[in-house]
Amino acid sequence: MSVTAAKGFSAAGIAAGIKENGNPDLALVVNNGPRLAAAGVFTSNRVKAAPVVWSEQVLKGGRVSAVILNSGGANACTGPLGFQDTHATAEKVAEVLDGHSAGEVAVASTGLIGLRLPMDKLLPGVERAAAELTEHGGEKAAIAIKTTDSIHKTAQVGQEGWTVGGMAKGAGMLAPGLATMLVVLTTDADLPAADLDTALRAATRTTFDRVDSDGCMSTNDTVLLLASGASGVVPDRGAFAEAVRTVCDDLARQLIGDAEGASKDIRIEVVNAASEDDAVEVGRSIARNNLLKCAIHGEDPNWGRVLSAIGTTSAAFEPDQLNVAINDVWVCKNGSVGEDRDLVDMRFREVRITADLAAGTESAVIWSNDLTADYVHENSAYSS
Amino acid sequence: MSVTAAKGFSAAGIAAGIKENGNPDLALVVNNGPRLAAAGVFTSNRVKAAPVVWSEQVLKGGRVSAVILNSGGANACTGPLGFQDTHATAEKVAEVLDGHSAGEVAVASTGLIGLRLPMDKLLPGVERAAAELTEHGGEKAAIAIKTTDSIHKTAQVGQEGWTVGGMAKGAGMLAPGLATMLVVLTTDADLPAADLDTALRAATRTTFDRVDSDGCMSTNDTVLLLASGASGVVPDRGAFAEAVRTVCDDLARQLIGDAEGASKDIRIEVVNAASEDDAVEVGRSIARNNLLKCAIHGEDPNWGRVLSAIGTTSAAFEPDQLNVAINDVWVCKNGSVGEDRDLVDMRFREVRITADLAAGTESAVIWSNDLTADYVHENSAYSS
CATH class of the missing domain: 3.10.20.340 (ArgJ beta chain, C-terminal domain)
Structure with missing residues (x-):
């Protein structure tokens, strides 16, 4: 299930101590290849969190080997030092995972705006998360990115020989240009970044972009789609786009169903x-x-x-x-x-x-x- | 005070039975001249209530001899029959006030959208309101236009020899292009309609148009400024504009201060x-x-x-x-x-x-x- 439903991915979710209440707050998703293709869609808010600025740059290369996500702090409106924290987090992931480069590590954060992240807890957490990576870690990763979510959100679509799966967090500040949400989708289909980008943009336009809970647009919205190619299958582009859209639609409905305080x-x-x-x-x-x-x-x-x-x-x-x-x-x-x-x-x-x-x-x-x-x-x- | 602070106006406010709870719900404001100049600003919502459509036409002539206002029903989204009700109300006012023409009677309504007004109560109410007109009726008129307002709202500015006064209702659905509000301003300054229009548009742009309680724009917003010329004074245009702005600002602040459920x-x-x-x-x-x-x-x-x-x-x-x-x-x-x-x-x-x-x-x-x-x-x- 979740980001480990597709072959070629491992994941972990741990409590690094970023959240004061001790709940899980750090997730790591690793693409074990053979392909490292990726696409991303980000908030259209002009006030962007440091991890959004970082990950937008990473995605320009079309390759992502790992995604590190934290709840318990948005790292938004934290200035140059906040950006350094994001950079240091990506470097730490590259360091603990053999053969990875920080320039291919995407970072996502969610939580309160305007607070620096506790790096003394986050960086050791990266090491522990890396040690706990498994091909069944998708659920734990989904749990670790929750903020005010009452439930963790996962979805998947299996086709002949290939799969699209994913996880999402989000429960409020849901508005166009994406909601306050972090979404990581994975697939073992063997497709290049350009095809992923086409499918992801088409899917978000009619799913996450049409969820409007309270009209408030976040500084941290991030939706990533990673392909490992591990199935060895090159699917029909139309069937692939439809699978991505189905997973996005499923997750988007779960976001609205869990919107803060909602009764309808x-x-x-x-x-x-x-x-x-x-x-x-x-x-x-x-x-x-x-x-x-x-x-x-x-x-x-x-x-x-x-x-x-x-x-x-x-x-x-x-x-x-x-x-x-x-x-x-x-x-x-x-x-x-x-x-x-x-x-x-x-x-x-x-x-x-x-x-x-x-x-x-x-x-x-x-x-x-x-x-x-x-x-x-x-x-x-x-x-x- | 209120719409009778300026000379040349009489007003009344009565309970016509439009509201089921028996509270005052019908106000009449009459310009006794010698001048009948008027200007108006209306909602920019494209779904306009029947009285807005009617009064916009009336104001094109730059002359208003009377304004009839009801609470207890917006007469919005009521179709051609709703417009006939507005027309019949203006005709009734013209009939009971000697020498008036329906084409110079403005109509304003506020309350729930999508319900016909009880004309069997409203039309007899017009007769009773006309019978109760006095030069001290401003307060009663202000009370009769309340809906969810906790208090009635009036303001005035007196200058050497001339006055601007007014009343307002509104407590929610306060947003740009005016709030859900009805406002009648009166002056005994001796100015033509074009000068009133200039002063009123300048004033509303920086007062009522900058009140935004809940982002919701009404179908019924109406702000009228009537001049009787009864003071015989032709004021400086700048001083007049400032007086109108001051009264509008005062009323706008009262609207925000009484916004539904607000604590700040x-x-x-x-x-x-x-x-x-x-x-x-x-x-x-x-x-x-x-x-x-x-x-x-x-x-x-x-x-x-x-x-x-x-x-x-x-x-x-x-x-x-x-x-x-x-x-x-x-x-x-x-x-x-x-x-x-x-x-x-x-x-x-x-x-x-x-x-x-x-x-x-x-x-x-x-x-x-x-x-x-x-x-x-x-x-x-x-x-x-």
Whole structure:
């Protein structure tokens, strides 16, 4: 399972003491080859954590031999010294793994912004993690990257002779340009970096990029795809892209399902849009409407707030042609009152909102969640 | 006080039975002249309530003889029949007030979206309100337009021989392009509609448009300025503009101070921006960051969330030159750790965030508030 589902990878997850509570906080994933191809997608936030700046450089070479990930600290907004810490971590990984080069070691961090990492704990942790590497270490690695996650997240798709697997962390600050999340995907398919890049960008665009929990975009988002070539199989590019997309979609849904304080998962489908961009813009606007998110929490099919959110966008539509369904009941027709809102059953965790723009044939799905008092409580005390 | 502080106006506020709880819900403001000049600013939401569509037309003529306002129903997303209701309300006002024309009667509504107004109660209410018009009715009018407001809001500025006064309602869904709010300002200065329009647009741009409570923009926002000319004084245009701005600023601050569920007022000042637009974009991004708003609620000076919000904008800045102060403690310097965050005292209701972009000389102030469990509770049960 996880990053060791595919052949050619080993992993470990340990408690290095970065987290004060003693929980696992350091994961190491190693590509044992024969291929070391890799692709990456990173946050579009202009304030980038040191490990993001580092790993973007590493990925330009298209080769990654190992990924070291820590929870318990984001190493963001830590200045030149924070960048040195990231560099030293990569050097340490290269040192303890024979024949590796720091320039091929990706680094990812997650946790509180603005604090230096305890390098006196992290660097010895790298040695211990390397000593514990196994081909069955994927679960432990997935556990070690959790922050406020209530569960660790893994997924895999097996095809004839090759596999794509992965792990993810993330439970809040989920927004476009990726969520606050670290994701490592691995495959034993035998493909060059360019093919991995194509498949990964296509997959993230319609999965992680369409998860919008609270409109907040992180400084640390990192999604990596590593190929070992250990299966010896060169898969059809289309089948490979679909496998990567399936794993990303599975992990993205797990992220939303575990969003901080959420009691409802909200699936927002925008249909009959003039363009896919319009559909995404409208979906995001609905996903980010705090008033609507509160109403969903209260199981109140308050479609006026959906229309109010649509009205703030620049998408093509006529207000008097908008239709909105909540859980398949068309409560708004032609921009006005539709079917009886009392017909809407909102008792279940999943709530489906359909917004029909009546302006074209394009569509998009955005996943979000409700806004709850638990979210407020969890996030008003996070750094204290 | 309120809309009757200036000479030449009468007003009334009554309980017409639109609200089921029997609270006041209908206000009438009449300009007794000799001048009937008026200007208006309306929501930029593309989904506009019927009274907004109506009043925008009325204001094109630059003359308003009366304004009828109701709480207890927004008359938004109510289709052609909803527009007929607005029209019938204006006709009723013109009928009961001798010598008035429906085409000079502005209408404003606030409350739940997607419900028809109870015209069988509203129209008789217009008759009763007209019968109760007095030159001291400003307070009652201000009370009758409340929805979730905990207090009614009025302000005034008196100058030599002339006055600007006004009333406002609004407590949530406060966002740019105006908040969910209805505002009527009156003056006895003797100025034509064009001068009112100039002063009103300049004033709202830096007051109501820079209040961002929860990022949600209403379908009903309306700000009107009526001049009676009853003072006979033609004021200096600059002094008049400043008086209008002062009243708008006063009312805008009252709106933020009464925001639903808020426990903190947050003043966000963006300084050293390359342009005013950059400053406003950054200020809004900070104001809308749910994670930061939760942190402020928890009295946690989590400046990393400020940087994360700044990083999502397109404003000119270098991440390693950003500085952030919370309550005057520069907790972030040069994009990294600054003064000790434990020095920040957040016990008081007002919290000041200063974001220094180090990119120019422009600045802007945005007012917001924290995100609380009370906000969630209030808005998860609003329409039920």
